[in-house]
């Protein structure tokens with residue numbers, strides 16, 4: 182049964198507040214699964230089951246799928262769209278509100294990949310929820326607003342380079358795998374999208390103080406047009422002279438802005454604290 186027919190047959194009413202823009206194009210669904218690199222050995226966590234179109238494609242490749250959804254009005258839809266898939270468990274819980282232990286009690290302790298066509302307003306909290314946790318996530322393949330996608334993979338000294346770019350770089354590497362026009366969704370949102378894959382490397386920068394580096398990054402981008410000296414002065418309670426000394430000791434110009442610093446620069450700067 183086609184997705185629109187399932188939605189009609191079950192009189193499903195879209196909840197805009199939950200970012201419900203569904204995908205039914207088979208080529209796109211298969212493309213997302215290919216981009217995620219899922220193999221028959223993989224446990225996959227999907228966030229946002231929706232009508233289950235992506236879920237079905239993931240389950241056709243993966244070993245086991247745990248798909249999290251918050252809208253229980255989708256239950257009748259799933260009865261039509263997801264029945265008979267035996268390597269799938271749909272869980273009506275908000276992953277953002279679950280503790281790691283609760284999550285592990287469902288998904289297990291082993292490695293897993295995240296795949297999601299996300300409601301855009303939870304993109305950043307969701308990425309951070311997985312990157313900052315002790316959970317065994319190896320990659321996240323997520324549909325995001327195109328401009329957010331550019332931010333996730335940006336280079337220093339560009340308008341898109343931001344705190345989230347560095348948050349990703351601290352723990353892995355992001356790539357835009359495809360752009361997706363708004364007309365590929367039902368109903369169509371107001372913006373175009375991109376699929377981004379973040380490969381997670383939990384050992385990256387092992388031994389470095391990531392919490393401090395993160396704090397430096399947040400401080401640097403708090404007021405991105407200000408110099409780093411001014412931002413460090415505001416967030417770390419350093420005098421401007423002390424802040425300038427730390428920048429110089431890290432091999433940086435004392436008038437530099439945070440948006441010009443590479444990850445390596447932030448790591449070097451953290452050594453001065």
Ligand code: SAM
Nearest residue numbers: 199202203204229230231249250251252298300
């Ligand atoms: N995966 C489906 C697809 O590709 O067609 C649905 C995508 S839709 C953009 C996002 C889905 O996430 C919606 O079904 C919405 O109800 C669900 N959702 C919203 N907030 C959520 C949350 N915090 N946790 C899990 N699912 C959520």
